[in-house]
Amino acid sequence: MILISGATGGIGGEVCRIFKETGTPFRALCRKREQVADFRENGSDAVLGDFDQPETLSSAMQGVETLFLITPPTQAQVAQETAAIDAxxxxxxxxxxxxxxSDSNVRxxxxxAKSHALIDHHLRASGIDWTILKPTAFMQNFLxxxxxxxxxxxxxxxxSGxxxxxxxxxVARVAAAVLTESGHEGATYFLTGPETLEMKEAAARLSKAIGHRVRYFDLPSPMFWAILRLTGNSRWMSKGLVVQFSDVVAGHHDIDPTFxxxxxxxxxxxxFTDFIQDHLQAFSR
Known part of the structure; x- marks a missing residue:
């Protein structure tokens, strides 16, 4: 049995959709009873479990051969995922x-990025077979x-980064493949799109697709932080994103396509053009 954490999120939810479509048995790990009920009504196995309450994970993992581990970036991420690995x-x-x-590093x-590095080290030292997927920044962040x-x-x-x-x-398609295949034990895969894009080019692609000019504004960090806050991001998340984009990306430290x-x-x-077309309504006036 494959246990899917993050089953109601973007990547985990897509893995569940793929498995449902292909008839691959899986169990969805959910924090809420109504989520469990929704999965079961759709003919899928689901179980309650909460990374903030590690004692709930043992029963959820009974009979599980493979765990898909994903949590959203929060200040509790290291504690959550190391507890899940131990369970x-x-x-x-x-x-x-x-x-x-892709940019995980303990420093x-x-x-x-620091949290993922710490968790990766804990996983590799756990004695459990592991496969680590390291994606770059998500196109969905443009939303x-x-x-x-x-x-x-x-x-x-x-x-100009x-x-x-x-x-x-x-990323979900890779996860679905790796979860159902042998031969990936001890492997680390860096996952990228097919090309690297500067923001000017991203703005040009958006302009062409939605039919009006979109200009790239390279903002001062405090102003970008304020925009992130206004779009619903926490203070912690906003600060981290400013550092990531103004340091890692602007400093040309991102990785090239890996294929x-x-x-x-x-x-x-x-x-990126495919992504825009698939989300055209969201970007249009």
Missing amino acids: AKQAGVGRIVKISA SPVPW WFKDAVAKGFLPQVTG SVSWVDTRD EIERLTGKRPHS
Whole structure:
């Protein structure tokens, strides 16, 4: 049995959708009873479990052979995921496939990059077979700025830096493949989109697709932080994103395309143009 954490989120939810479509048995890990009920009504197995309450994980992991581990970036991420790894080991789970980050580093000023590095080290030392997926920044993050794009501008702090943006749907396809195949034990895969893009080029692609000019505004960090706060991000998240984009990206530290997605799934990843077309209504006026 494969246990899917983050089953109601973007990547975990897409993995569940793929497994449902292909008839692959899985169990969705949910924090709320109504989520469990929704999965069961749709004919899928689901169980209650909360990473903030590790004692609830042991029963959820009974009979599980493989765990898909993903949590949102929060200040509790290290505690949550290390507790899940420990619970998995105690329950006899044989393998964990974890979503990490391409820029993970224990000395990173980006909080979740440091968190992922610490968790990765804990997983590799756990004695459980592991596979670590390290995606770059998600194309879906552009949806934070959909209202601004609709008004004709794209705010960022990346200067002339570029990113090999990746679509979360492609990350989920890799996860689904790795979860159901052997031979990935002890592997770390860096996942990117098919190209690197500066913000000026991203704005040009948006302009062409939605039919009006979108200008890239390279903002001062405090102004970008304020926009992130206005779009619903926490203080902690906003501060981390400013550091990530103004340091890692603007400093040209992002990685080039790896083409691992095509190699692992046999299908090319979505381009940024594909992503825009699939979310055209969100970006349009």
